[in-house]
Amino acid sequence: MSTDTTLDRPVSTVDPFSHEFLRNPYPHHEALREAGSVVWLEQYGIWTMARHQEVRDALTDWQTYCSSAGVGLSDFRKEPPWRPPSIILEADPPLHTRTRAVLTRILSPAAINVLRETFAREAEALVARVVEQREFDGIADLAEAYPLKVFPDAVGISEDGRENLLPYGSMVFNGFGPRNDLFEKAMACAGPVREWIMSKCSRAALAPDGLGMQIFQAVDSGELSEAEAGMLVRSFLSAGVDTTVYGLGNALYCFAHYPEQWTILRENPNLVRGAFEEVLRFEAPVQTFFRTTTRAVEVSGVRLGEGEKVLLFLAAANRDPRRWDRPDVFDVRRRATGHMTFGTGIHGCVGQAIARLESEAILGALTKRVASFELAGEPKPRLNNTLRGLDTLPLRVVPA
Numbered sequence: 001m002s003t004d005t006t007l008d009r010p011v012s013t014v015d016p017f018s019h020e021f022l023r024n025p026y027p028h029h030e031a032l033r034e035a036g037s038v039v040w041l042e043q044y045g046i047w048t049m050a051r052h053q054e055v056r057d058a059l060t061d062w063q064t065y066c067s068s069a070g071v072g073l074s075d076f077r078k079e080p081p082w083r084p085p086s087i088i089l090e091a092d093p094p095l096h097t098r099t100r101a102v103l104t105r106i107l108s109p110a111a112i113n114v115l116r117e118t119f120a121r122e123a124e125a126l127v128a129r130v131v132e133q134r135e136f137d138g139i140a141d142l143a144e145a146y147p148l149k150v151f152p153d154a155v156g157i158s159e160d161g162r163e164n165l166l167p168y169g170s171m172v173f174n175g176f177g178p179r180n181d182l183f184e185k186a187m188a189c190a191g192p193v194r195e196w197i198m199s200k201c202s203r204a205a206l207a208p209d210g211l212g213m214q215i216f217q218a219v220d221s222g223e224l225s226e227a228e229a230g231m232l233v234r235s236f237l238s239a240g241v242d243t244t245v246y247g248l249g250n251a252l253y254c255f256a257h258y259p260e261q262w263t264i265l266r267e268n269p270n271l272v273r274g275a276f277e278e279v280l281r282f283e284a285p286v287q288t289f290f291r292t293t294t295r296a297v298e299v300s301g302v303r304l305g306e307g308e309k310v311l312l313f314l315a316a317a318n319r320d321p322r323r324w325d326r327p328d329v330f331d332v333r334r335r336a337t338g339h340m341t342f343g344t345g346i347h348g349c350v351g352q353a354i355a356r357l358e359s360e361a362i363l364g365a366l367t368k369r370v371a372s373f374e375l376a377g378e379p380k381p382r383l384n385n386t387l388r389g390l391d392t393l394p395l396r397v398v399p400a
């Protein structure tokens with residue numbers, strides 16, 4: 001009898017970053033949930049949690065499950081990060097507390113509501129255009145086109161070079177996984193893309209009335225250094241585009257796939273907010289994040305050592321039958337809040353008011369103009385180490 005040997009621990013040989021897993025993660029999520037509260041992934045020598053309670057508990061306990069060693073597979077204490085760490089995502093208190101306070105203020109629901117009219121107008125115009133076409137690509141023409149217009153406008157970024165935003169997001173979100181083929185491919189054009197991104201993060205590059213310049217106003221009030229402000233603009237450009245592109249794309253996919261749910265939404269437009277939460281639960285655009293243990297900790301009788309990586313399966317928690325009734329049913333009427341797609345705790349998505357605003361604008365405009373969606377071709381997945389979504393979604397709409 002000893003306390004320093006590994007107790008019986010559930011083990012899996014699955015590779016959560018293989019193409020096979022990413023193409024259809026759901027059977028693997030179930031297997032990981034059923035294997036136990038915490039499961040050892042042999043291929044990577046890391047832990048994973050896939051049940052709702054355990055994912056939630058780990059996200060809430062930032063003292064034990066830290067972010068400053070990186071929220072991807074790579075441990076920043078053992079290998080150099082591929083880019084300077086984010087001072088909000090990849091930080092712990094007290095640094096995180098200070099940077100988070102600034103973004104919490106700038107991105108508060110009340111502050112973001114100021115954007116509502118502009119976001120609604122842009123959504124109406126774009127939706128009118130694609131509905132006119134009858135057939136379009138739900139990804140390029142809507143899920144990408146909309147955030148790529150309204151978000152950089154809101155941040156206060158110039159028009160030129162915005163085509164760098166998606167390649168940068170691909171680098172960032174593939175970068176949370178292993179150094180596999182997906183990461184290598186995303187990094188192919190890394191040099192010029194990073195240069196463009198960093199050039200847009202300075203005070204001089206930002207419009208005077210945007211969200212970016214509001215970060216620099218926190219320098220003037222003594223909350224941040226000039227360099228920190230630039231790094232938080234980088235966080236906007238890293239976290240604010242792909243997440244919403246994949247979220248909107250997944251929403252379109254769900255309604256093309258479950259037309260009766262679109263009918264329910266059209267008949268009850270007040271369900272739009274809840275419907276988007278259900279999309280986030282059911283097809284989570286952000287599937288996973290990692291934490292690193294700061295001490296040895298016991299989880300349901302299994303001992304995790306200090307300095308170990310833990311892969312938190314947000315998307316598996318979202319379909320845990322211990323938490324949800326009929327978890328594999330897409331139901332816009334359900335109470336989907338409590339899903340883990342925005343995370344929870346001190347690192348819970350600080351931009352969620354913008355994500356919700358974009359989805360309300362687009363789904364609201366679509367409910368007025370689209371009677372139904374049909375697939376005009378086979379949707380193609382866009383595989384990513386962290387994100388789940390589509391490369392193309394050929395749609396045909398029946399106008400209202």
Ligand code: OVM
Pocket residue numbers: 086087088089090172234235236238239
């Ligand atoms: C950041 C960052 C990057 C990617 C995602 C994210 C979901 C944050 O650079 O701070 O939050």
